[in-house]
Each structure stands twice: as structure tokens, then as C-alpha cells.
Amino acid sequence: MSDRIYIFDTTLRDGEQSPGATMNMREKVRLARQLERLGVDIIEAGFPAASQGDFESVAKIAEAVKDCSVAGLCRSVKSDIDAAWGAIKGGVSPRIHTFIATSDIHMKYKLGKNRDQVLEMTKEAVSYAAGLCPDVEFSAEDASRSEPVFLAQVVQTAIAAGARTINIPDTVGYAQPQEYGELIRYLIDNVPNSQEAIFSVHCHNDLGLGVANTLAAIKAGARQAEVTLSGIGERAGNAAMEEVIMALNVRRDYYNLETRVDTQQIYPSCRLLSMIIGQPIPPYKAITGANAFAHESGIHQDGMLKNRQTYEIMTPDSIGKSSSDIVIGKHSGRHALKSKLDELGYKLTEEQLTQVFQAVKNLADKKKQVFIEDVEAVVLEEVYRIPDRFKLKYLSSMSGNMAIPTAALRMEVRGEEKQLSDFGVGPIDAVFNTIDRLVERHPKLLRYSVNAITGGTDAQGEVTVKLEENAMTSVGRASDPDIIVASAKAYINALNRLAKKEGDPRSDVGYYDSVTP
Numbered sequence: 001m002s003d004r005i006y007i008f009d010t011t012l013r014d015g016e017q018s019p020g021a022t023m024n025m026r027e028k029v030r031l032a033r034q035l036e037r038l039g040v041d042i043i044e045a046g047f048p049a050a051s052q053g054d055f056e057s058v059a060k061i062a063e064a065v066k067d068c069s070v071a072g073l074c075r076s077v078k079s080d081i082d083a084a085w086g087a088i089k090g091g092v093s094p095r096i097h098t099f100i101a102t103s104d105i106h107m108k109y110k111l112g113k114n115r116d117q118v119l120e121m122t123k124e125a126v127s128y129a130a131g132l133c134p135d136v137e138f139s140a141e142d143a144s145r146s147e148p149v150f151l152a153q154v155v156q157t158a159i160a161a162g163a164r165t166i167n168i169p170d171t172v173g174y175a176q177p178q179e180y181g182e183l184i185r186y187l188i189d190n191v192p193n194s195q196e197a198i199f200s201v202h203c204h205n206d207l208g209l210g211v212a213n214t215l216a217a218i219k220a221g222a223r224q225a226e227v228t229l230s231g232i233g234e235r236a237g238n239a240a241m242e243e244v245i246m247a248l249n250v251r252r253d254y255y256n257l258e259t260r261v262d263t264q265q266i267y268p269s270c271r272l273l274s275m276i277i278g279q280p281i282p283p284y285k286a287i288t289g290a291n292a293f294a295h296e297s298g299i300h301q302d303g304m305l306k307n308r309q310t311y312e313i314m315t316p317d318s319i320g321k322s323s324s325d326i327v328i329g330k331h332s333g334r335h336a337l338k339s340k341l342d343e344l345g346y347k348l349t350e351e352q353l354t355q356v357f358q359a360v361k362n363l364a365d366k367k368k369q370v371f372i373e374d375v376e377a378v379v380l381e382e383v384y385r386i387p388d389r390f391k392l393k394y395l396s397s398m399s400g401n402m403a404i405p406t407a408a409l410r411m412e413v414r415g416e417e418k419q420l421s422d423f424g425v426g427p428i429d430a431v432f433n434t435i436d437r438l439v440e441r442h443p444k445l446l447r448y449s450v451n452a453i454t455g456g457t458d459a460q461g462e463v464t465v466k467l468e469e470n471a472m473t474s475v476g477r478a479s480d481p482d483i484i485v486a487s488a489k490a491y492i493n494a495l496n497r498l499a500k501k502e503g504d505p506r507s508d509v510g511y512y513d514s515v516t517p
Helices: 025-038 052-064 078-088 104-111 115-132 148-161 177-190 210-220 241-250 263-277 298-306 334-343 350-364 372-382 427-439 483-503
Strands: 006-009 042-046 069-075 094-101 136-141 165-167 198-202 224-227 390-398 406-413 416-423 444-452 461-469 472-480
Touching (some): 078 115, 177 198, 210 241, 334 350
Parallel strands (some): 006 042, 069 094, 136 165
Antiparallel strands (some): 406 416
């Protein structure tokens, strides 16, 4: 059995189905390139049959990525398989990933099929996919709740039809580590042609066991792990890539297994995802959280001063989280900024670099220190965002316990400059009310959250809003040293996304029906 573990990252497919985690096409391509830099083996880029926008995003990613495989997910029907192949066939190393449910509850209530029909559909779908693409992965949806003998029949059929990777998902996070490991071992030992395929696992986190189940399966013989950055995904999410990788790395003595992941790209990758989807990394998040390498207890501090290994089983540097803050100020040069951005994986054009450089200079005039997190926020704000139909030109707000909260704004609305002032119960409410009147829309605010990008009272505020209007939702995000300005930008960003969805239901915003193995 090989000692190599293949990392299959589904952040752009299963992860993006997480509420509030939608990404536009440029953001998806940017994250795919970072995943390539991280060293994952396979990127599941999306579900091409779900929408024209998803098809185009997968195709763009397949075209952009050169150093790893790009997979497209599809149901076990020819039209889906054709769509997946059409999207990925231009890539260097394409993979068709097809699936069908195998648990009794799914077959009865979702598919309306019996076991013989599912076996026949498996054979037909995998055979058809293998005729198009030499690299075919088959997933038995809800495998952990499937009857083992029947599951073995399905796996044997899929391998005989041409599948070279067999995924055994814990789709609803039901399995326990020991029984899940035993299921993987059972299949490897009892499927006659099991040696012809790599066994893979895709674990959801409904009971908080996604990573534990993944590692148990790997110990039992699985050699591909399907994971997401920061564990994002449907419901309670998926097995977190960074936790699986660092468990294999730190406990190499126990697993004796290798991946090709560059662990120093783990934190930059999770941080980029956080900035793109506007959801902060929780401070207590394993591996990448702000508290993961923080020590407050006197006993712990004493031990750390004597020997770091007393309370740290890995170092911040090992995941790419520098213990020293990189400060860029108003006197920093363009070359220094470019060098740092290159190091972080941001390959900007000269025009984009000029745009970011000027924005950083403007930020340095407002803040005492500009940290690398601030620079990353500027890049995301200035470069990687959808074109705006609504733009903020000027904002002034007034509030206090002796004043009526008031906001005055000047905006560009579909190419026309407009200005207006309005009131609210607080400064943010006044700003949002004014924006609504200027753009002549009245969405419902579902979520409003603020996160400080760095420490200090002059930290940039990172704001995320979620809006709903006409049965459509969108997430907007923005950052600025002034939290009211950041709030306005985030609100306008969400309005732009709503407008894009309404203008073209096949847009690259990335919304589609949830479909998952």
C-alpha cells in the first residue's frame, strides 16, 4: 500500500455551498491558484451542470491551473457527465467525479430506485465517463449509512466500469471513527478488484468528527482525503484541510504517510478564503485561529520561555503564520510592496500593483502602522471584486447621544451621480437608509458583522453584510479604517451582487442548488 496521501480540495464546490460563502468567478480562480500553490493534488472546482455560471467558472479554473488535477462533479446521468467533461476537458489533468446514492433511505426517498437499478446506473455512468476521460472518480453518496455488502457490490461495479478513485463519503456526518475505519478496511479487503483503485473519504462534520473520521479512514487504508479550507461546507462543514494535514505532519511517527502540501501555505490559504467570503477565522480554530499559538497562563508562559515544545507541538512558521508583524508604511517603496505581494502569492499586473500601491499609501496616511493583513485587505478590495453598478463617492455621518444620527452620501448609480441625506436609529442605519433611497431598492438586512483585521484602535474594520430581496440573497464585504465607511462599502457590494444576479441568472456569482456526495 502506498505511503502517499492525495489531497482533494473541495472548497470551491462543497465549501462554496456553505451559506454566505459564495464567490464570483475571479475570486474562485484566485483561490484555485492559491490551492495550486499550497500543493493540493486535486481541486474540485464546481458542479458544471448546475448553471451556466458554474460551468464557466469550472472551465476558467481548469484553464488557469497547471500543477494539479481539476475535477467537475456530476450526477450519474449522461447530461451531467457531458457538462462536467465540457468544462474540464481543456485542463492539463481533468477528472470526472460522478456520484449516486447507495443508502436505503436515499435510494427510496430521493432517487426512487431499487438496488439493481442503482447498480446499473453506476455501471452505465462510470463506463460513459471513462470513455471520455481516463481519470474517473466515483462516489457512493451516504456510504456510511449504506448496507456494507451492497456497498461492496457498488464499489466493485464502479471499479470494473473504469473508476480509478472510489470515494466513500460520510455525507451526513453520522459515522464514528472506529466504525468508519472498519468500513474502509472491509471494502478494501472484500471488494475483489479493490487494488485497482485508490480509496477516498469525504467526511462531514455534523457531530464534530469530520477530521477524526478522515484520519481513521486513512489509518485503515484510504489514500485520498477530501477536505476544505477551514472546514467550510454544507451544514456544519467538512473535514478541515489544515487539521488533517498538520495531524499527518506532526504525528508522522504514528501515520508514516506523506502529502505534497507545502504547510507554510496553509495560513495564507485560509486567510485568503476568509477575506474572500468575509467570514473571519474563529480565534479558537485549530491550527489557524488567533489563539492557536497564544499563551496567557503563567505556567504555560514559563514553560514556553524554557522550551517552546513544552506547550507547542508545531510552530507558527510551519503553517506560514509569521510571529513577527510585517509593517509597511507611507515611506515603503513600490518594489518592497511588490516583493511582499509576490511572496504571499499575489501575482498582480503593473496596473493592479499601481492601484494597490496608491491605496496602501492612502491607508498609511490614516493608520500608524500598515500590517500585511491590511495590505491583503486592500488587494481583495481593489483588485479581486466584481465590477460595480453602484459606487460610493462620498460619505459623511453624524451621531451621538445629543444628535439625530444622520448620513449624507454621494454615489454613482448606473453611471449617474446622485447625493442624498437621511436619518436612522444609529449611524449605520442612517447610512443604509440613505443608500436604499439612492439606489431605489429596499432589501432586508439578514446579517451584519464586523471584524478587526489587525489589533489596535486604528485597525481596519472588515464588514460583512447579507441582504435578501425578491427571494434572492447576496453577501457583501469590505474593509476600511472607518467602520462606517466599511459598512457602506459592504452594503453597496452586496447590492451590486444582487443586481448582477437579477441581471443575469447565469452570472458568475456562484449560486446553485446544493448537490453533494
